[in-house]
Structure formats: structure tokens, C-alpha cells
Amino acid sequence: MSPLQVFNTLSGKKEDFTPLTAGTVLMYACGPTVYDLCHLGHARMAIVYDVIQRYLRYSGYKVTFVRNITDIDDKIINRAAEIGLRPEQLARENTYNFWRDMHALNITSPDIEPRATEFIQAMIAFATGLIDSGHAYVSGGDVYFEVATFKQYGKLKKQDLQELVSGAREQVRSQSALKELKRSPLDFALWKSAGSGEIGWESPWGHGRPGWHLECSTMIKNVLGETIDIHGGGEDLVFPHHENEIALSESLHGHPLARYWLHNSFVQIDAEKMSKSLGNFKTIQDLLKTYSADTIRLLLLQTHYRGPIDFTGESLTAAGHGLQRLIRATQAVSSEEAAELIAAATPETSELDFQIMQKFRGEFTAAMDSDFNTASAVAVLFNIADQIFLETKAQTRLSYISALTSIAQTLGLTLEDTSHKVGNDTASGIIELLLEIRASARAKKDFATSDLIRDRLVQLGVKLMDTAGGGTEWEKS
RNA sequence: GGCGGCAUAGCCAAGUGGUAAGGCAGAGGUCUGCAAAACCUUUAUCCCCCAGUUCGAAUCUGGGUGCCGCCUCCA
Known part of the structure; x- marks a missing residue:
């Protein structure tokens, strides 16, 4: 198979990609917690893993791509209470919004999209397993994972237990209630008890709800298996979320949760992180009012997924102008002319098609095989566009155009001309x-x-x- | 305080040892009743600074400066 290399957060290096079972890839990306509308950051995450997934399939792998939806969480409960909805109503509403945004951005649907609330019993079983094996303990109706029992804790973030403990101590001092319940400030909740009026499920420890990290660990186990090939998410999930997932799954199973950990970097606004807490985020819905899905995708793909993108008003406009050039290139042969040329196809013209396709696919593959270097891959698209505009023979132009649209498709770009559609x-x-x-x-x-x-x-x-x-x-x- | 990342043209951005991809903007040109668009050509003797390794470094090593992220919910 291809000499694909990926950057693995676990090793901090680019590694040759060899899946557990040759020819197949089990891949999981942490999806959204549906308590609010999605923003450009979610779009980046979704587009990054969409392109990775598309490229793996293009490379010949049989891919099972799973992206979850976290539909029970403190954030959902708190937000729902603020605006007077039941938590499940809010979660449902934002799940629909998320799906609509994903569709509008031309994101391929995941093969499986588990929702946390569908796996409550499996989570209870998972937590029970950890209690029975001495990795977790019950305290006041809650269940906590005891971090000290997992010696490799910190291996993803590359920080040792002692450093984490000293860092955490400051933070937790204020949370005096939790201090009473937890043996160590690093311990995290697998199960949180809930009041009788609150949303929750019956469990061996009483009425309550699952903790975030347990959700992902359980869904991966139940949907994909105990060890998967690729686990991805935003870089802010490295710690504590993914570190905790590793601790849970590997404590229970005794073998690695994921072979390759991929993390995409952030979208920044004016050199600052875009986040809900800073209030400087752009929703996908807002952006789509002004810019096409292709424009947003091209902007994001022009930067490597592990580098931050400083988003400015001009950057989207610039991407839109670049996109226009690609679209013009695809129109360099009229549809009538193309039909005639295709009807008049000969073995020689098919050979030409093939050679042009091979040349540019080779360049495209070389770029993508190097840790999904979409910025270089996009450059290939513009190089083809140059060839199209310079080429005088319509037959050859058509060959270039089919190479261009084929490669663009693998990146999820439609190159559809929306400039003639009016509102x-x-x-x-x-x-x-x-x-x-x-x-x-x-x-x-x-x-x-x-x-x-x-x-x-x-x-x-x-x-x-x-x-x-x-x-x-x-x-x- | 601990850990990690980044620094390449006016702006954005690839490139991790062999002599600087690509996009946007700018300039010149073609086309055009005017305008706009489009297309063509062109744009870094040099990659934050200093020292070192090497025949050779933007790329490796050491030091410095600046910016950012994580350590608390966050994609």
C-alpha cells in the first residue's frame, strides 16, 4: 500500500502508517458536544478529518469512520436550564443544526455516528469493569478513575504524573467539594450522581449521568473495538480528554487504544484562540451566508492541519478569489465542446487523459502522503489550472480539466460555480x-x-x- | 511555574541538508464602446538574531528574542 506518513502525537514524530489489519482503517474522531451552534473551529475539525478519510479511501483503504455526538454533558444541562429547555430538546436541536452545517460544508457522513445516550448501559459496564479491576472507586454516588493506578498517565501530553499533580493542585484548591470526594486532584469522574429531578439514568451507584471521557472510550470499544488505527480531534483535546480516554481504555483492556493520534490545530481570530468563552467565534451558519463551502474549505486546506490559522476577513475573500480561478479553469472547455470531444474519443486521447491524470495524481499523492499536506496538494490544483489556461488544444485542455476536478473531489471541493446563482x-x-x-x-x-x-x-x-x-x-x- | 508548538515576500502559506511550491494583493501587458471580469508576464540572492557542525543549512546543534497553545469547559 502507499508509503503514507502521519504525525503521531503519541511519539511526536512522523511515522509510516501501517494499520492493524492491512488494507483497512478504523478511525474515530471526537465529534461535537451539542449545546450550541457550530463555529469555524468545528468546521476545521470536520473538514480535516473529512479530507483524511476521503484520502485514505482514495488510497485504497477500506475505512470505517466513526464520529460521535456527545448529547449528554454538563454544558448541555446548564445551557438548557438557562434557556428553559429540557436537555434532550437542546441536544436534539443542536444535533440537527450540526447535521445541517456538515451537509452544507460537503462533509461526508461518517459510517457510524453514535450518540452518548445510546450507550449508557455500555458505559456502566465499562465503569464497573474499572472498579472491579481496582482502577476506579465509588465516592458519594460518583465514580472516579484513580489516575495513580495507570502508570503511563501523561504519555500523550508527555508530562509525568508528578508534574501534573503539582500543576493541578492550584486549580483544585477552590473546588473544595470535589476535594472531599477525590483521592487525588487528577482523578476524574466516570459517573456523576444527579438529583432526582435532574436528567439521569439508574446505575449501581444510583441516579446519575456519565462523564465525558467515559463516553468516548465506551463508544470506541463498542463500535470499533479495543484498538483502533486512528483517533483524532482538536489539539485542545490532547489533555485531558484523550489522555483520560487512554487511561480508561488501556487500564481495562491492557493494550493500546489507538495506534495513531492525530490532532488538528486551531482557528484563531486576530492571533487569539477562537472560543466560546472568549466570545469571538464565527458560526458556520453566519459564514455560509457570505462564503461558499468551497471557499471555506479552500481556506482551511491552504494551511497544514497541524498549524494554526489566523482567520481574518480578508483571508476568506482571498480564498474566494483563488477558488474563482480554479472554477474558471474547469470552464475552459464549454459543455457542448466537451460532449463533442468525448464523442470523438480515440485510443490516443484516452492515453493522453491517462498520462495527464497519472502525472498530477502522482504529485497529489506525494503531497498527501506526507502527513496530509493539503497546502501542497492545493498547489497541484493551481498548477493544473495554469496548464489549462496555457494549453491551446481543446482536447488536451479537457484532459487537464478532468484531472483537476478529480483531484479537487478527493479534497472535497466541488468547484461548482455559484457565481450565477442569485438570492x-x-x-x-x-x-x-x-x-x-x-x-x-x-x-x-x-x-x-x-x-x-x-x-x-x-x-x-x-x-x-x-x-x-x-x-x-x-x-x- | 510545568509542558508543547511556531517565527519564510506587503498579507497568507508549503518546504526539515543541495541551492526558495502555491494563493491573495501589487506592477506591466492582452482583451474591451466605457466599466468590471478574465487571461499572460512579473514580484524573497534569501528564510527572527548570534555562534557552531558541514563541501554545502531556511532546513542540523547551542544560545538569545518574539508570538501562541495546553495544564480548567472548549474543535
């Missing part, structure tokens, strides 16, 4: 303009023009009604 407000304005021209024609008794406008609008589904006062009204017929 309803614009369409209404255009109708008003036509009515003005028609009124002027009628005033000059130019009824040929006036009737042409009326007939053509009727064909387009717009009915005109001249009123007694000389004005004209319109409506959709």
Missing part, C-alpha cells in the same frame, strides 16, 4: 427593474418590447398585472 432579494430587484423598462417601453408605445418582457416573465413563472392607474403588479404564478 430571492436580487431576483425581486431584477423583476422590478424589468417592470421599469417595460413601463418606459409602454410609454413610448413600444409594445413589442413590453410584451416580450411580460411573456418571458410568465415563462419564468412570474405573472404581471397592469392596473388601471398605469402601474404594474407582479406575483409568482
Whole structure:
């Protein structure tokens, strides 16, 4: 298979990618906690793993891609209480929003999309297993994982237990209630007890709900298995979330949770992290009002996934201009001309197609095999565009165009020209303009023009009604 | 305080030992009734600073400076 190399957070190095079972990839990415709308950061995460997944399939792997939805969590409960919804209502609403955004961004649906609330019994079993093996303890209706029992704790973040303990001590001093319950400040909750009026499930430890880290560990185990090939997420999940997942899964199973840990970097606004707590985030919905999914995707792909992107208003506009160039390139042969050329195809032209495709696929593959270097891969697209504009033979241009669209597709770019689609407000304005021209024609008794406008609008589904006062009204017929 | 990352043209950004991809913006040109768009050409003797290793470094080593992230919910 291909000499793909990926950067593994666990080793801190690029490594040759060899999946557990040759030819197949089990891949899991941490999905959203559905308590609010998704922002550009979620878009980056989703697009990064979408492209990785697409490329692995393109490379010939049989991929099972799982992305979860965390639909029970303190953030959901708190937000729901603020706005007067039941937690499950809020979670459902934002799950729909998330799906709509993913669809709008041309993100491939995951093969399996487990939701945390579907796996409560499995989580209880997981936690019970950890208690029985001495890795977890019950305390006041909660269940905590005892970090000291997992000697490798800190291996993902590359910090030893002692350093983490001294760092954590400061933080936890204020949380006096928890201090009573936890043996060590690093211990984290697998199960949190809930009041009788609160959302929760029955468990051996009473009414309660699962902790975040347990959710992912359990879903991976139940959906993909005990060891998977790729586990991904945003870089902020390295610690504590992924470190804790490792501690849970590896304590219970005794072997690695994931062979390769991939983490994408952040989107920044004015050189600062974009986050909900800073209030400087852009929702996907807002961005899609102004920019196409391709524009957003191109902007994100022009930077390597492990580097931060400083988002500015201009950067999206610049990406949009670049995208235009690629779209123009695909239009360098008209559709009629293309149909003729395809009809007239010969073994020689097929050979030309093949050679051009091979050349650029080779460059594309070389870029992507180097830890998914999408920035270099995007450069290949622009190089093909150059060739298209320089090429004088239509037949050859067509070959380049098919190479361009094929590679763009693997990156999830549609190269669909949206510049000729107008919104309803614009369409209404255009109708008003036509009515003005028609009124002027009628005033000059130019009824040929006036009737042409009326007939053509009727064909387009717009009915005109001249009123007694000389004005004209319109409506959709 | 601990750990990690980054520093390449006006802006964004690839490149980890062999002589600087790509995008945007700018300049010149082609086209054009005017305008816009589009296309073509062009744009870093040099990669934060200092010292070192090497035939050779943006790329490796040591030191310095600056910026950012994680250590608390966060993609």
C-alpha cells in the first residue's frame, strides 16, 4: 500500500502508517458536544478529518469512520436550564443544526455516528469493569478513575504524573467539594450522581449521568473495538480528554487504544484562540451566508492541519478569489465542446487523459502522503489550472480539466460555480427593474418590447398585472 | 511555574541538508464602446538574531528574542 506518513502525537514524530489489519482503517474522531451552534473551529475539525478519510479511501483503504455526538454533558444541562429547555430538546436541536452545517460544508457522513445516550448501559459496564479491576472507586454516588493506578498517565501530553499533580493542585484548591470526594486532584469522574429531578439514568451507584471521557472510550470499544488505527480531534483535546480516554481504555483492556493520534490545530481570530468563552467565534451558519463551502474549505486546506490559522476577513475573500480561478479553469472547455470531444474519443486521447491524470495524481499523492499536506496538494490544483489556461488544444485542455476536478473531489471541493446563482432579494430587484423598462417601453408605445418582457416573465413563472392607474403588479404564478 | 508548538515576500502559506511550491494583493501587458471580469508576464540572492557542525543549512546543534497553545469547559 502507499508509503503514507502521519504525525503521531503519541511519539511526536512522523511515522509510516501501517494499520492493524492491512488494507483497512478504523478511525474515530471526537465529534461535537451539542449545546450550541457550530463555529469555524468545528468546521476545521470536520473538514480535516473529512479530507483524511476521503484520502485514505482514495488510497485504497477500506475505512470505517466513526464520529460521535456527545448529547449528554454538563454544558448541555446548564445551557438548557438557562434557556428553559429540557436537555434532550437542546441536544436534539443542536444535533440537527450540526447535521445541517456538515451537509452544507460537503462533509461526508461518517459510517457510524453514535450518540452518548445510546450507550449508557455500555458505559456502566465499562465503569464497573474499572472498579472491579481496582482502577476506579465509588465516592458519594460518583465514580472516579484513580489516575495513580495507570502508570503511563501523561504519555500523550508527555508530562509525568508528578508534574501534573503539582500543576493541578492550584486549580483544585477552590473546588473544595470535589476535594472531599477525590483521592487525588487528577482523578476524574466516570459517573456523576444527579438529583432526582435532574436528567439521569439508574446505575449501581444510583441516579446519575456519565462523564465525558467515559463516553468516548465506551463508544470506541463498542463500535470499533479495543484498538483502533486512528483517533483524532482538536489539539485542545490532547489533555485531558484523550489522555483520560487512554487511561480508561488501556487500564481495562491492557493494550493500546489507538495506534495513531492525530490532532488538528486551531482557528484563531486576530492571533487569539477562537472560543466560546472568549466570545469571538464565527458560526458556520453566519459564514455560509457570505462564503461558499468551497471557499471555506479552500481556506482551511491552504494551511497544514497541524498549524494554526489566523482567520481574518480578508483571508476568506482571498480564498474566494483563488477558488474563482480554479472554477474558471474547469470552464475552459464549454459543455457542448466537451460532449463533442468525448464523442470523438480515440485510443490516443484516452492515453493522453491517462498520462495527464497519472502525472498530477502522482504529485497529489506525494503531497498527501506526507502527513496530509493539503497546502501542497492545493498547489497541484493551481498548477493544473495554469496548464489549462496555457494549453491551446481543446482536447488536451479537457484532459487537464478532468484531472483537476478529480483531484479537487478527493479534497472535497466541488468547484461548482455559484457565481450565477442569485438570492430571492436580487431576483425581486431584477423583476422590478424589468417592470421599469417595460413601463418606459409602454410609454413610448413600444409594445413589442413590453410584451416580450411580460411573456418571458410568465415563462419564468412570474405573472404581471397592469392596473388601471398605469402601474404594474407582479406575483409568482 | 510545568509542558508543547511556531517565527519564510506587503498579507497568507508549503518546504526539515543541495541551492526558495502555491494563493491573495501589487506592477506591466492582452482583451474591451466605457466599466468590471478574465487571461499572460512579473514580484524573497534569501528564510527572527548570534555562534557552531558541514563541501554545502531556511532546513542540523547551542544560545538569545518574539508570538501562541495546553495544564480548567472548549474543535
